[in-house]
Amino acid sequence: MEYNSDFRHDLRIGKMGELLLGKLLSNTTVEVKLDFATYRTGNFYIEYSSRGKPSGIATTEADYWVLIAASEKGCRHKENEVFMEEDDILYLVIVSTNRLKDLCRTKYERKNVPGGDENTSLGVLIKATDLL
Numbered sequence: 001m002e003y004n005s006d007f008r009h010d011l012r013i014g015k016m017g018e019l020l021l022g023k024l025l026s027n028t029t030v031e032v033k034l035d036f037a038t039y040r041t042g043n044f045y046i047e048y049s050s051r052g053k054p055s056g057i058a059t060t061e062a063d064y065w066v067l068i069a070a071s072e073k074g075c076r077h078k079e080n081e082v083f084m085e086e087d088d089i090l091y092l093v094i095v096s097t098n099r100l101k102d103l104c105r106t107k108y109e110r111k112n113v114p115g116g117d118e119n120t121s122l123g124v125l126i127k128a129t130d131l132l
Helices: 007-026 097-106
Strands: 030-035 043-050 064-070 076-078 081-083 089-096 110-115 121-127
Touching: 030 043, 043 097, 043 110, 064 097, 089 097, 097 121
Parallel strands: 030 064
Antiparallel strands: 043 121, 064 089, 076 081, 110 121
């Protein structure tokens, strides 16, 4: 694309992106995952098994996944409730489920990684940069 310093041109391009994202989010199903270690490790944990049964990416019916890298400091507990602020979100990635499944099979950092409640789940670690 050729460089254009016209704000109206940039605004039209931005509106196109907003419409595309709105269409994507309104006509599809989305699974959202928070990862509090991504900012430290550079990896997202993608679960595929829990307590010996398929789960997570192996059973999802969502069209897209939204993976959110959040600050561990942002997770606060109060009377059995968990609170976060928007500022605690460092970044998020929207990825199609098909692409994420392919990455989990072929481009993982580590596989068969214990995680989840009491480490009863298994997952793969995917580099956040591989999702770009």
